[in-house]
Amino acid sequence: xxxxxxxxxxxxxxxxxxxxxxxxxxxxxxxxxxxxxxxxxxxxxxxxxxxxxxxxxxxxxxxxxxxxxxxxxxxxxxxxxxxxxxxxxxxxxxxxxxxxxxxxxxxxxxxxxxxxxxxxxxxxxxxxxxxxxxxxxxxxxxxxxxxxxxxxxxxxxxxxxxxxxxxxxxxxxxxxxxxxxxxxxxxxxxxxxxxxxxxxxxxxxxxxxxxxxxxxxxxxxxxxxxxxxxxxxxx
Amino acid sequence: xxxxxxxxxxxxxxxxxxxxxxxxxxxxxxxxxxxxxxxxxxxxxxxxxxxxxxxxxxxxxxxxxxxxxxxxxxxxxxxxxxxxxxxxxxxxxxxxxxxxxxxxxxxxxxxxxxxxxxxxxxxxxxxxxxxxxxxxxxxxxxxxxxxxxxxxxxxxxxxxxxxxxxxxxxxxxxxxxxxxxxxxxxxxxxxxxxxxxxxxxxxxxxxxxxxxxxxxxxxxxxxxxxxxxxxxxxxxxxxxxxxxxxxxxxxxxxxxxxxxxxxxxxxxxxxxxxxxxxxxxxxxxxxxxxxx
Numbered sequence: 001x002x003x004x005x006x007x008x009x010x011x012x013x014x015x016x017x018x019x020x021x022x023x024x025x026x027x028x029x030x031x032x033x034x035x036x037x038x039x040x041x042x043x044x045x046x047x048x049x050x051x052x053x054x055x056x057x058x059x060x061x062x063x064x065x066x067x068x069x070x071x072x073x074x075x076x077x078x079x080x081x082x083x084x085x086x087x088x089x090x091x092x093x094x095x096x097x098x099x100x101x102x103x104x105x106x107x108x109x110x111x112x113x114x115x116x117x118x119x120x121x122x123x124x125x126x127x128x129x130x131x132x133x134x135x136x137x138x139x140x141x142x143x144x145x146x147x148x149x150x151x152x153x154x155x156x157x158x159x160x161x162x163x164x165x166x167x168x169x170x171x172x173x174x175x176x177x178x179x180x181x182x183x184x185x186x187x188x189x190x191x192x193x194x195x196x197x198x199x200x201x202x203x204x205x206x207x208x209x210x211x212x213x214x215x216x217x218x219x220x221x222x223x224x225x226x227x228x229x230x231x232x233x234x235x
Numbered sequence: 236x237x238x239x240x241x242x243x244x245x246x247x248x249x250x251x252x253x254x255x256x257x258x259x260x261x262x263x264x265x266x267x268x269x270x271x272x273x274x275x276x277x278x279x280x281x282x283x284x285x286x287x288x289x290x291x292x293x294x295x296x297x298x299x300x301x302x303x304x305x306x307x308x309x310x311x312x313x314x315x316x317x318x319x320x321x322x323x324x325x326x327x328x329x330x331x332x333x334x335x336x337x338x339x340x341x342x343x344x345x346x347x348x349x350x351x352x353x354x355x356x357x358x359x360x361x362x363x364x365x366x367x368x369x370x371x372x373x374x375x376x377x378x379x380x381x382x383x384x385x386x387x388x389x390x391x392x393x394x395x396x397x398x399x400x401x402x403x404x405x406x407x408x409x410x411x412x413x414x415x416x417x418x419x420x421x422x423x424x425x426x427x428x429x430x431x432x433x434x435x436x437x438x439x440x441x442x443x444x445x446x447x448x449x450x451x452x453x454x455x456x457x458x459x460x461x462x463x464x465x466x467x468x469x470x471x472x473x474x475x476x477x478x479x480x481x482x483x484x485x486x487x488x489x490x491x492x493x494x495x496x497x498x499x500x501x502x503x504x505x506x507x508x509x510x511x512x513x514x515x516x517x518x519x520x521x522x523x524x525x526x527x
Contacts, residue, residue, distance in 0.1 A: 071420030087418035089411045100411050104423040106404045
């Protein structure tokens with residue numbers, strides 16, 4: 001496994017958001033973590049990326065314990081994270097946001113090499129290079145956030161609700177991009193509320209409920225699970 | 236007063252304004268970067284002036300040539316102040332603002348006390364620079380060479396700062412950190428390192444101001460306090476955190492101060508500046524170029 005989360009518990013004060021969660025992501029997979037609002041999906045990603053400190057359990061990435069590493073060091077190990085609120089640098093231009101994405105490779109002559117991939121995935125970013133990030137639409141901001149993450153050349157890309165707050169047409173574009181990203185060799189861990197769309201592109205999935213894993217397995221199997229269909233699709 | 240005399244006063248005011256801007260910019264930069272007001276800013280200026288004086292007294296080398304040394308020493312000092320004091324003050328669980336204020340204010344008291352103790356309250360001055368006593372004739376206006384030199388250094392420093400902020404990765408990282416210090420880890424930037432370098436830059440700039448001022452101004456333990464006050468006015472006027480607001484505001488403060496001496500006794504030259512400050516506080520509290 002490229003990423004192994006083992007018995008992870010994360011709490012805000014007394015409120016336990018993630019309880020004893022174990023998940024794994026193998027190299028080359030798209031893994032979806034699904035669940036309703038407040039199920040602990042975002043907290044799980046925040047804990048992996050170092051934004052929140054877990055209370056218990058371990059996180060191993062490419063054989064190294066990362067649960068006590070500072071956030072910037074976790075990024076430097078090849079783990080890129082696009083949070084739900086994107087956290088772009090709003091007053092900087094699209095160009096500068098992307099350039100900062102390659103900060104870890106700033107001394108390398110081909111630091112901007114991933115730019116080609118980013119523009120191929122999201123051509124509209126290339127048209128808006130000199131615009132400030134704050135002036136982009138929600139969908140474009142999501143593209144920029146993913147683009148910025150790709151500029152760090154990650155082995156694992158973690159996306160938190162990339163479909164949230166954007167036009168339906170762009171949602172398809174972003175899901176298609178996620179597939180292309182995986183096919184280019186980047187492993188993807190995706191947190192989504194849009195269960196069926198994300199399962200379409202996923203290899204495996206975990207379903208969280210109030211901080212615990214209640215179901216996991218191949219995406220196909222989760223999609224056909226009668227309980228999932230009843231709860232999430234009202235069938 | 237003749238037109239010639241008025242030009243003379245205003246030109247000196249502009250030169251002093253450039254120095255004020257150079258003193259203030261480090262303060263503004265650090266505030267913009269991390270929302271910390273460095274109450275020891277004036278004492279850093281004083282330290283830099285003593286450093287210039289001390290190096291000159293020991294080596295006999297022209298203070299103009301010693302400037303890079305003073306700047307480097309102050310940059311290191313600035314980084315150490317962040318790493319040794321401010322970093323811990325920022326971690327305060329409650330009342331972090333107060334903790335930061337008292338941390339840097341305490342440092343100011345300490346530096347000033349140590350300066351009194353080690354250097355005595357005597358006024359000292361450097362009288363070995365090749366610039367001393369010379370004047371420059373600019374279109375019929377005669378200006379003292381050290382101040383003209385100071386103005387040129389200030390402009391060069393702002394030009395350098397502009398290049399640094401717009402053309403370098405470090406400059407972009409500074410800008411990104413001031414926008415969202417929690418998000419820079421997402422691209423692999425260690426914000427602690429950026430903060431330490433930001434303090435080095437801010438202290439290096441006030442070090443440059445001190446190294447220039449030591450050539451034409453008396454050095455004594457209280458010298459920083461008065462200039463710090465002007466620096467706070469400059470930063471408030473330019474907009475907290477705005478680097479180029481500090482340049483514009485420094486020039487305005489210098490001009491207003493000079494213009495005040497045209498109508499009031501020169502002992503009251505600061506009055507115009509503080510009236511201006513009150514005006515800003517009342518009518519435009521975010522400053523001329525502020526983002527508050």
